[in-house]
Amino acid sequence: xxxxxxxxxxxxxxxxxxxxxxxxxxxxxxxxxxxxxxxxxxxxxxxxxxxxxxxxxxxxxxxxxxxxxxxxxxxxxxxxxxxxxxxxxxxxxxxxxxxxxxxxxxxxxxx
Amino acid sequence: xxxxxxxxxxxxxxxxxxxxxxxxxxxxxxxxxxxxxxxxxxxxxxxxxxxxxxxxxxxxxxxxxxxxxxxxxxxxxxxxxxxxxxxxxxxxxxxxxxxxxxxxxxxxxxxxxxxxxxxxx
Numbered sequence: 001x002x003x004x005x006x007x008x009x010x011x012x013x014x015x016x017x018x019x020x021x022x023x024x025x026x027x028x029x030x031x032x033x034x035x036x037x038x039x040x041x042x043x044x045x046x047x048x049x050x051x052x053x054x055x056x057x058x059x060x061x062x063x064x065x066x067x068x069x070x071x072x073x074x075x076x077x078x079x080x081x082x083x084x085x086x087x088x089x090x091x092x093x094x095x096x097x098x099x100x101x102x103x104x105x106x107x108x109x110x111x
Numbered sequence: 112x113x114x115x116x117x118x119x120x121x122x123x124x125x126x127x128x129x130x131x132x133x134x135x136x137x138x139x140x141x142x143x144x145x146x147x148x149x150x151x152x153x154x155x156x157x158x159x160x161x162x163x164x165x166x167x168x169x170x171x172x173x174x175x176x177x178x179x180x181x182x183x184x185x186x187x188x189x190x191x192x193x194x195x196x197x198x199x200x201x202x203x204x205x206x207x208x209x210x211x212x213x214x215x216x217x218x219x220x221x222x223x224x225x226x227x228x229x230x231x232x
Contacts, residue, residue: 031216039218041156048206048222049148049156060220092156096216099170100146100158 006103019080023093037096044089113137113221120226133190133207141185144210149203
């Protein structure tokens with residue numbers, strides 16, 4: 001099974017400041033079709049998860065451009081250029097190369 | 112507007128059964144992989160099962176193999192999860208989620224609001 005490891009597990013950020021979350025997979029997420037199946041989700045308090053980023057770096061429809069994803073192989077990063085109050089919640093990375101597994105989640109709170 | 116509405120959750124005794132349903136609307140249901148994802152109270156997300164557009168391929172997390180069955184009825188735009196031999200560790204909110212139109216590797220772009228399953232005596 002592929003293990004997804006996120007760091008940090010919690011983050012406290014002042015509004016307007018940047019934030020970064022790392023996600024490392026135990027195996028490469030590069031598929032033979034050339035795509036890398038790494039996704040980022042945000043679960044806001046009391047809500048269902050919502051898709052932010054698909055295939056490493058593509059923003060889903062309606063996701064603000066302050067969110068960006070990068071990485072390759074086994075190392076990935078989600079960056080928020082300027083954190084806003086509405087960004088609070090738990091962020092999960094997820095792999096789709098071998099069935100599906102999530103990272104443990106990173107809780108973002110506002111200072 | 113894409114909508115996924117789960118139902119069927121509730122309290123069930125260990126060893127019991129429950130059938131979850133997910134009513135889909137706002138898209139061509141038969142064109143997408145569909146999945147169930149769960150979240151135990153206060154815990155993270157766990158993928159449970161996937162089903163192909165025509166139901167010909169199904170995949171499960173190891174912990175539910177042989178106990179849970181995913182199915183769909185494209186004529187009714189509905190997804191199901193039959194859960195048998197339930198255990199306390201199956202207690203969770205179960206989400207219905209829409210996958211991709213191609214292979215099963217795609218993540219999920221739309222999720223339902225979830226239905227709570229509690230396994231307890």
